[in-house]
Amino acid sequence: MTLWLILLALNYSSWALLCLAVARHHRQHFGAEVSVRRSRLLRLGGWLTMLAAWVISVHWRGWDIGSVDWCASWMLAAIAWVLLQPYRPRFARWLAFVGGAASLFALISFLSPTLF
Amino acid sequence: MAWLHTWAGLIVSWVLFAIFLGGTLACFDKELDYWMRPALHQLAPGPIAMDAAATTLREMAPHAETLYLRPPSARDPSIHGFVFEPGKPTIDVALNPRDGTRIPPTVGGNFFFVLHYNLQAGTPGVYLVGLAGMLMLLALVSGVIIHRRVFKDFFVFRPQAGGQRAWLDGHNLTGVLGLPFHLMIAYTGVIIMMSTYMTAGVQIGYHGDLAAYYAALSSTPHPVEQHRLPSRVASLNKILHDAVQRLGGPAQYLEIEHVHDASITISALAAGNDEVAGGRRNLIYDGTDGHFRGESESPPAAYRTYQFLSGLHRVQFGGAAIRWLYFLLGTAGCVMLATATQVWIEKRQRKAEAAGLRSGYGLVRALNIAVIAGMPLASVALLWANRLLPGNLAVRASWEAQSFYAVWLLATIWAVLRLRRGKPWRELFGMTAALLLALPLLNALTEPRSSLLASIVDHDWVLAGVDATALALGLGFAWLAWLNTRPRKNVRRDARIGAASASSHAARPREKSA
Numbered sequence: 001m002t003l004w005l006i007l008l009a010l011n012y013s014s015w016a017l018l019c020l021a022v023a024r025h026h027r028q029h030f031g032a033e034v035s036v037r038r039s040r041l042l043r044l045g046g047w048l049t050m051l052a053a054w055v056i057s058v059h060w061r062g063w064d065i066g067s068v069d070w071c072a073s074w075m076l077a078a079i080a081w082v083l084l085q086p087y088r089p090r091f092a093r094w095l096a097f098v099g100g101a102a103s104l105f106a107l108i109s110f111l112s113p114t115l116f
Numbered sequence: 117m118a119w120l121h122t123w124a125g126l127i128v129s130w131v132l133f134a135i136f137l138g139g140t141l142a143c144f145d146k147e148l149d150y151w152m153r154p155a156l157h158q159l160a161p162g163p164i165a166m167d168a169a170a171t172t173l174r175e176m177a178p179h180a181e182t183l184y185l186r187p188p189s190a191r192d193p194s195i196h197g198f199v200f201e202p203g204k205p206t207i208d209v210a211l212n213p214r215d216g217t218r219i220p221p222t223v224g225g226n227f228f229f230v231l232h233y234n235l236q237a238g239t240p241g242v243y244l245v246g247l248a249g250m251l252m253l254l255a256l257v258s259g260v261i262i263h264r265r266v267f268k269d270f271f272v273f274r275p276q277a278g279g280q281r282a283w284l285d286g287h288n289l290t291g292v293l294g295l296p297f298h299l300m301i302a303y304t305g306v307i308i309m310m311s312t313y314m315t316a317g318v319q320i321g322y323h324g325d326l327a328a329y330y331a332a333l334s335s336t337p338h339p340v341e342q343h344r345l346p347s348r349v350a351s352l353n354k355i356l357h358d359a360v361q362r363l364g365g366p367a368q369y370l371e372i373e374h375v376h377d378a379s380i381t382i383s384a385l386a387a388g389n390d391e392v393a394g395g396r397r398n399l400i401y402d403g404t405d406g407h408f409r410g411e412s413e414s415p416p417a418a419y420r421t422y423q424f425l426s427g428l429h430r431v432q433f434g435g436a437a438i439r440w441l442y443f444l445l446g447t448a449g450c451v452m453l454a455t456a457t458q459v460w461i462e463k464r465q466r467k468a469e470a471a472g473l474r475s476g477y478g479l480v481r482a483l484n485i486a487v488i489a490g491m492p493l494a495s496v497a498l499l500w501a502n503r504l505l506p507g508n509l510a511v512r513a514s515w516e517a518q519s520f521y522a523v524w525l526l527a528t529i530w531a532v533l534r535l536r537r538g539k540p541w542r543e544l545f546g547m548t549a550a551l552l553l554a555l556p557l558l559n560a561l562t563e564p565r566s567s568l569l570a571s572i573v574d575h576d577w578v579l580a581g582v583d584a585t586a587l588a589l590g591l592g593f594a595w596l597a598w599l600n601t602r603p604r605k606n607v608r609r610d611a612r613i614g615a616a617s618a619s620s621h622a623a624r625p626r627e628k629s630a
Contacts, residue, residue: 015271025271061434064391064392068392069438071296072297072445075448076448078293079293083289086273086275
């Protein structure tokens with residue numbers, strides 16, 4: 001269950017980052033032009049988060065089932081972000097931020113239980 | 117290329133919708149099987165009666181040479197018996213795991229699974245589904261090619277634009293973002309039946325003898341007949357117990373070969389739910405004294421590849437969570453198909469209004485409602501029929517299926533009759549919502565021991581899950597019905613709104629009209 005939430009949250013955050021890197025959507029969300037540097041950073045963050053989700057999934061469930069898990073949650077997360085975006089843009093961003101942060105926290109506490 | 121997408125898609129979109137919805141529901145075929153068999157609910161704990169089940173199956177098919185028994189699993193506590201005899205109807209029965217007796221028949225969730233691969237129409241249906249699957253692959257590929265702004269509009273969804281624009285956005289959204297799933301499911305779906313669709317290999321390698329081809333694929337070495345009756349028959353209970361120990365996990369099937377011969381052999385196939393391709397280990401036992409003979413060889417790489425592809429499609433691996441993801445992605449596929457026909461209809465609305473209702477356009481609209489709003493209604497009606505038909509009725513299973521067809525037919529008539537004066541979308545979605553929301557109530561009234569409350573108290577999450585999902589889906593359909601209560605905008609007004617919103621969002625990037 002935790003794995004699923006982490007996978008969905010990370011994939012969702014990665015789509016949010018990739019989307020906000022696009023000039024048109026950045027303007028929609030923040031009303032300002034995105035700088036080249038910011039756009040690159042957002043895009044890099046998006047791809048890295050996506051990759052991290054895949055690594056976690058494969059680590060937990062093996063390359064075959066893990067990849068299927070990742071791919072399925074990847075698509076659903078994309079649909080969720082795109083559906084939420086026009087109706088509740090603020091909530092959509094908030095979810096990406098909180099979801100991403102919470103899953104990073106969960107991961108760190110999982111990897112190093114002695115730290116906490 | 118656009119014409120290819122339109123026609124490859126449109127011709128089969130309704131068939132594909134039925135296949136997609138059937139397949140989406142079949143993600144939980146065993147859970148529905150269980151829900152539809154109240155005799156299995158609240159079973160007393162006890163040993164698994166594999167031997168009694170085998171006796172029942174032998175009485176049903178006294179001349180069968182091979183029997184298959186599926187032991188209880190976490191998803192379905194019944195013992196399932198299968199017999200495939202050439203020239204006779206397949207036997208597929210659920211048996212009580214405590215005493216091996218037959219359980220009152222039902223089509224079960226298996227109905228949706230069969231509907232999904234042959235539209236309940238036998239071999240011609242298999243070919244029709246295969247054709248639809250191949251055309252879907254064509255429509256997917258041509259769809260990506262004609263969608264010039266596939267990356268630019270990757271995240272774009274403009275529900276407020278209304279009319280054709282919003283439908284097309286919805287179609288692109290579910291089509292593009294779900295594309296890996298749709299490609300995978302259409303491709304593997306065709307591949308599963310490849311020996312039926314592409315017969316050249318079997319024609320050349322096995323001179324058209326399908327039985328010889330399947331025998332060569334089977335990993336069990338076939339015993340040589342001894343032409344005398346077996347002196348005794350080993351206990352299946354003991355063999356199953358031993359197999360589970362050796363496999364370190366559940367067995368998917370026990371196969372009993374040469375039932376009436378001294379060469380009787382029993383093999384146990386591993387469930388292998390921890391691999392996409394499914395189980396590869398197959399344990400072989402002597403059928404007279406039950407001693408373990410050894411393991412058959414792993415299937416060859418080519419066949420293992422086939423198993424991987426069909427495993428990806430059939431999603432028997434990885435537990436309930438992955439089935440839920442498939443269920444949601446399948447729903448996205450249904451939305452992709454429903455919005456597709458809607459785009460086609462909206463696009464032709466003005467032309468059709470000029471031609472008048474007598475044109476085929478009215479018929480297309482009515483049939484569209486009949487398929488997309490009618491099939492969910494018929495599916496829920498099947499569950500209602502399961503609870504309302506008397507348990508001791510011999511033809512119960514076929515009556516359940518008949519009620520599915522009858523309700524679908526009624527929905528079609530309703531859509532045709534109400535197209536001009538009423539709001540058939542809202543009415544059919546509303547009826548579906550009402551039936552879904554009342555399903556837990558019906559369940560509690562007819563089978564009090566299986567009610568949502570009782571199953572929660574009993575920690576029976578599979579049973580409770582079906583009722584809870586019915587409630588959630590009922591709310592979803594109520595929302596769809598509510599959406600359809602809003603006044604329908606006409607095309608010209610939509611065009612103006614589209615233009616107005618484009619100019620009022622001048623801050624947005626230059627939007628070229630697609």
